[in-house]
Amino acid sequence: MTEKSALKGITRRGILSAFAATAVVAAPTFSNAAGFLRGAGDIRRLKMYNGRTGETMDTIYWIEGSYIKDALKEINAFMRDWRRNEVKTIDTRTIDIMAAAHNLTDSSEPYMLLSGYRSPATNAMLRSRSRGVAKNSLHMRGQAADLRLGNRSIYQVAKAAQACGGGGVGTYRGSNFVHMDCGVVRSWNG
Template structure:
């Protein structure tokens, strides 16, 4: 497993960048979903977690394929930090997150507030807040709650909604946006 440092990319992500410079620019598949085209030919995620102190800056997709080792690192990064449970996250959500980040033209990493949630964590959060769904997509590894200091909730939600690939929840009072790869829908204010 790569170290998550506050300053750099993961080792595998860096190797992916070097590999990308060697490969001739491959045409992007014309039948790819619009949100994936927005993510770019090389897909990158930049995140940090205030809960665990970890950060990552990694390329997880290149030449039309996910990099399995990097996907595993992202799964670990997005684990339920309360229980330390890790699941296989749906990589379509990584694509939505990467595409929205790219559309906002920002270098700041996302602050990950919540990725995977165990049923126990989801039940605890649900008992404290009416805004937590009983059958949350967080429990299926299909959602992330994210924040950027340099962009408003409205700007983030607009970028995520432009991907037209999943759910977008605006939580203005709590200053975060929910992005998921479930049905296309939006809520909040």
């Protein structure tokens, strides 16, 4: 499947279809919530695995307009800083972007999580090894994730995330992952 054919349906109508099983109630601070258009359904799901810890997760975290506290706790623990075993609350806007982008890729494969929450110590360590790590990374606020889908290119995943219009999307070709966050809408190639 080419990138063009995989993304052929990414239109305003396609985004509506991708989240037809969900409806978003946007917080006032999430001004770009238009990317998560209202639908008629009632669930949101997130599927991931972590190659570093061997953990897998497949959880429904939102039903009929409400986030499920226990599911969010599961996501927070899954996306923890595994190097220091520190957990931080992951911003639900980031979780929604991840779920919507996954729906848009039309993939049943779970995301591979490369990085979720990063403690300041972990971020500083990674920054000392790579120029691509921001000093004030949104990972330290629980507002970003670095993800990969084995059956989609990083460009297909990035296009899907950008279609959500909800935050930053970066492609890292050398490391084969896509960064998604709920910050200012922007895009870049790392």
